Amino acid sequence: MQVAAAGTAVAALPVGVRELAHPPAAEAAQSPGTDKVVTSVCEMCTVRCPILVRVRDGKVVRIQGNPREKSTQGAICARGNAGISLLEDPDRVRTPLIRVGKRGEGTFRKATWEEAYRYIADRLNVIRGSYGPEALGVGRRPSAGDAFLLTFAKAFGTPNIFSHESSCPLGRNVAMEVTLGTSGVAIDYSKVDYLVSFGRNHMETLAVPQAQGIVVGLSRGARLVYLDPRRSPTSTAATTWLQPLPGTDLAFALAMLQVMIAENLYDQAFVKRYTMGFEQLAAAVLTYTPEWAATETGIPAGTIRQVARDFGTARPRSVADFGWFTSTYLNDFQLRRAILALNALAGNLEVPGGMFLLKGLKGYGTELGDWKKPAFPAVKAGRVDGAGVAGRFPLVPVKDGLCQALPESVLTGKPYPLKAYIAHRFDPLAAIPDQPRTIEAFKKLDLLVSVDVYMSDTGAYADVILPECTYLERTDPVMEASGLAPKIRYRQQAVPPQGNTRPSWQIYKELAEATGLGEYFAYRDIDEIVTAQLAPFGLTAAKLAESGQWTPPTAKPTYLRKTDPTAPVKLKTASGKIELYSAELAKMGFEPALAYTAPPAPPEGTFRMIQGKCAVHTNSATQNIPVLHELRPSNELWIHPVPAGRLGIKDGDSVIVRTAGREQRGLAKVTRDILEGTVFTYHGWGRTSPGLTRVKGKGIGFNALMPVITDPVSGSLVMRETFVEVVKS
Amino acid sequence: MSTLTKSGARHQYALVVDTTRCIGCEACSVACRVENEVPDGHWRSRIAPPTSGGSKAPLKWSCMHCADAPCVQVCPTKATYRRTDGIVVIVADKCVGCKYCIVACPYGARYFDDKKGIPDKCDLCAGMLDAGLKPACVQTCVGRALAVADLADPHDKDAARIRSGEARPLHPELGTKPSVYYVVGE
Known part of the structure; x- marks a missing residue:
């Protein structure tokens, strides 16, 4: 890349030069005119792929993957490509809004930022005076800008900080913390020879580096065994697709363990050196034979035995995927533990084609700097959700908490009621099941603030909507993106914020100033923060911006056990080893060994809803x-032809999905791609906000139907234990 | 227009779609839509998803750049023509907007762009190819399933996949001699 204006951290490239890896100099010379090319980081999902943003006359004209990133090779997904469609969407909220109508009506008046801050600050200070600072809850989808909301919450003095994690990967994270001592673990996908995926739908719940790695592996002959009651694009890509009864993956995993131990197909030296609790594991799985698992899963015993043997034979380049979204069944925590045990038996930790610990900056002795702020006030009250508290949810990290505690606290007053809530890039109505109950809670709040690019469903109930600008319009703090080697990435502003939108570093600084907490945000702007972050490395923002990411020059991709299979691997469990049996769990009153619980069968006349x-x-x-809506504007209810025929439902018919006196309407997709007793829809529809003009009222929203069920160990929501009736409408 | 290879031979472009590497994610659909400023409601390229009764893999679907292209044959003003490098293009100035080509295309590749007043379609990002770059769909592909082959280049690995018959056209029985070739697994 020709760096024409390194001082402004923007490289100039000729019009028409779209492949930015290494444009030949001759070509650059031929073309007059310039598109600015800004290195940045995508925010269309959580993965944060590095991107190049092409800007012409102050407008973004194209976003593409940064070809310097080896794990994506310049690819980005449909969502990443559609960033410009978000940027230009007329539905975006482009000025602060203060509610004038009833909660949920979506009637607001335009306000200045100062008015909006004043409105929030006055109410927050009253609430603090009456109920204490702990009456404020804040929730967010974790992002590079987390520091600002979290600093605001801590400065205010509340312990009630939530993330969306308990509605997504929390169960997996907690299982990893318990078993491996960290959830900072990744899979070396492109080098895995034999991958078993328990419903991790790589080709749709898309993380580009992972999906690309798997395709690379498959194209050189690697195998992918995929378990899913539904035929998904990952079923299509897999070398073997198995269709277990929903909620029985654990039986499959336990039987694999049983076969590997019984047939001595595990890495004994690894187990001896790096794990503890093998005897308890062996005893626990003794009776979980493939024949037993066949009756649970509906998958033939021979198939289960074969997968176990192939997995054991391919070790250490065999991996059982620990998953991503794991807010599934009541036995999910056990499943994640069983999956981690499979990997332990494969001895795949820290070898190519296995699992590896993320090699963060910390391990290399230097961490990102931060802006200076005073010590936070001491927090006196306990959390409303019991996260990190013995006897309640001791294993749930306090940075995440249980987002489902919001309605519980407000409506029951136990242990005390939240009175104010700030939702940042997070829509509790879309994340937390039992939507009607969350709405009831919203109506009882003294203050609800939504910080978002859209008027989300929650936004429609808010007192104030603060319009954050999109990721293309703001610079964020430098983020760590470590893998086999430490790495940082830099999301930098490509175009100015549209309308009256602002970045979160500015929003929370100004809100804090209005609330009397300005001392915690004593920075001038984001550039000052980035400079402070990079200072320990002797790195400047301009230098980092050239490629958009940076790895310490002395750091090389590292597998700790690549050359020496007995090399030490520091694990932060109590024993320092992989805990196949967890004394910590036993102490807390949870099941310390692996054990099976069968999922309840659908009551007569109902379907399990996934x-x-x-x-x-x-x-x-x-x-x-707009563009993504056009690609997939709605969802459908997948139902097998046999029950559909019984119910008189034909493909494309309108149907009603009912449970516990609630219903949602939608269209049926009659297909053999789902099991007979199960119905499926894609998540994310059923939106109600009048501010979402395209998607409002479309599709089936399961959150309106599901009850809140919480995993007692991990605090994760359980979202696949709901049974519904389906009738033709 | 640069259509000469380094050795002086003419380019002969074809698109290879390796369906065994396609994950059906539609990154290509959106990259194309944005790069070519395709109007709302239209696409130059889409993915037909696999179905339990039909195709086993996702199929990227766009203009097939046929050697015997019906759209070229029916065009009354020769606005649509096939370049010497194999890319079927349309020249806006010559187009009278009769839409014959839309009807004639057996692959349904064309849409009418109201703003431009022409029946537009995929041109394999000809401007980018001319600059020695990859089309938007190829560049963004998550599974690395897409490649532009140059049949005029005897050393081109992707062209070899066409010559060997590993990559084959879709619906050759239509007789239009398409230049998009698909690798299909077992």
């Missing part, structure tokens, strides 16, 4: 974005 993601949308956040 949902998943599609590749062109992220959670509930992108369904209204």
